[in-house]
Amino acid sequence: MRKSLPTLRDVALRAGVSIGTASHVLNGKGIVSDARRDLVLRAATDIGYRANRVARSLRQRRTHVVGFCAPMISSAYFSAFTEAVHEHSAVFEHHVMQVLSGGDPVQEFERVESLLSRQVDGIILMPSAQPAATLDLIAQSHVPAVIVDRILADERFDIVLLDHEAAMRDVIAHLVGLGHERILFIVRHPDLVTTRVRIATLLAADGIKPEILATTNEHNDLPAALSERLSGRDAVTAIITSNSINTLWTLRTLRGLGIGIPDDVSIVAFDEPAWGELVEPPLTVVRQPTGAIAGSAWRLLMERIAAAASPRSHIMLRNELIVRGSTSEPRRSRQARRSVR
């Protein structure tokens, strides 16, 4: 059995004061005479006292712990966002208890529930594709929560979201400006609201002929699908990929097929992978402002914890289109122009 740690009682005993007084001193609350203050402080350091935050949490009904649930960690957007969430936690003097949903609504529900049983003061959730049950659970628990992206609107929560419509419009404008018409959008999770918005925006755009391709987890369908879409007179001239992993597989597949970028096809990638600037050619990407997202989420959550009744905020953040070498005029326009000369 582990030797039990010194408690506030031990401090009080050694300092010859009451537990209440010791508590006041250590928390800088109430008014205590200098003499006793010194006594308590000395006693605490002498015996190496460290407050038990579990006891304090129980008593105060406030844990200073924020629950954080995300689908995963190990891809560009998620790891950058996760790091930003943890970096902000220190600023706001909270700990974070993180759980992974794996994108599975059932696990999401269970793990958020486990967070609730831990009495977290608030929740930051990056939802799965079907978050309805989890959102109901959170709403009904009355625990302050902010939902990050992947959901459009919900009056019950503060929401930080990216303006996916604007981002997609930027991408389209860029490609159309270069002369592209047949554009292939490769998505991984067509169910995600995020993806649906992007798809809808693409389909609604004027002057282009968009196609959508949903990939599987193993991406083994990609070579066949891409070689088909990239051949013939209706071949697509530009590809938009929906996330880093998708981008990686697409590039690999294109290389395998011997298709050149941007000569044979242009590429725009959502997310900004760390290697985006490294590949040849460097990638045109849609950058996600992960630091700003995390900061906004924390700020909203802290405000909500402080004032449960204030009106909900929906913050919309703008992505940034970074144009690099992976996009250029389509081959046909280049040839056409050349033949004109």
Place this chain on the structure above:
Amino acid sequence: MRKSLPTLRDVALRAGVSIGTASHVLNGKGIVSDARRDLVLRAATDIGYRANRVARSLRQRRTHVVGFCAPMISSAYFSAFTEAVHEHSAVFEHHVMQVLSGGDPVQEFERVESLLSRQVDGIILMPSAQPAATLDLIAQSHVPAVIVDRILADERFDIVLLDHEAAMRDVIAHLVGLGHERILFIVRHPDLVTTRVRIATLLAADGIKPEILATTNEHNDLPAALSERLSGRDAVTAIITSNSINTLWTLRTLRGLGIGIPDDVSIVAFDEPAWGELVEPPLTVVRQPTGAIAGSAWRLLMERIAAAASPRSHIMLRNELIVRGSTSEPRRSRQARRSVR
């Protein structure tokens, strides 16, 4: 003020039993008659009871929370390892409270201390470069801990480490086998024990002329340093990079200098970045078995929590060298061989 949640007392009241009996039923402990069991179960679901894990933790002096401290999240090795740590947490029925040290010994100490005040049952630590104070703190707290890598031996802790010496020997053997002699090792944190082992192994190897280059955070010294090391008759023919970010900068710099891989210089990268297979040429890398590391850490920690007195374990895991296109014979041997014909 948030509406207070139903407690065990509410369940007991509604079921018409004592709190102790309700507790027994809900925890599946003790022997309770079927009639009362049903009563309690029904009452609990009726009022939507959810156990308060903070209260339980205080009473049991066991939180089922593991503290996890790492320098960062957003680079390949760390994000893969972090994800693996979280994935295992569910299996072992613990939550994880994660803090970031940023590689700074002072922050590391403070945040591990805050973990201790949260009464974590155990700690998984990826140490900073000067972890002595933190290690003392943990040892003195008697909280079970397992140290992951970056430390060679410490009888006070269970340790999971990678066999960096063997890994470096594999790299050297590979390069020497190809005919390389002048090898440059680009490191970012020369203080890290990990790095020191790698450097020592490199310097001790027979038949090569190794050089070490320590980069700064901004890597703005890299172009000058590399162009110097890669020119002249003593030019290095192979480069080993110490982590993903370093690798990224090195590749970018080489491209900027117009130096070809592997024609002008071969590259071996420690860590296995997600994009390792994607760049041209695909990278020869030393793969870190992140899943196995996390699994071993959890297993050791759980065993230590169960049996504090059992002897400490030091587990050593083997890296894997993945040979791809970024390494080949050095130019000079190729030219020499050609001229022989």
Place this chain on the structure above:
DNA sequence: CTGAAAGCGCTTACAG
């Protein structure tokens, strides 16, 4: 089998 009671380590009104 069941209930009454102590206690985990704190904070916080409440008297004095």
Place this chain on the structure above:
DNA sequence: CTGAAAGCGCTTACAG
């Protein structure tokens, strides 16, 4: 200013 006491929501011997 200070101390005695209640209580946060549980678990767990201990009687019966």
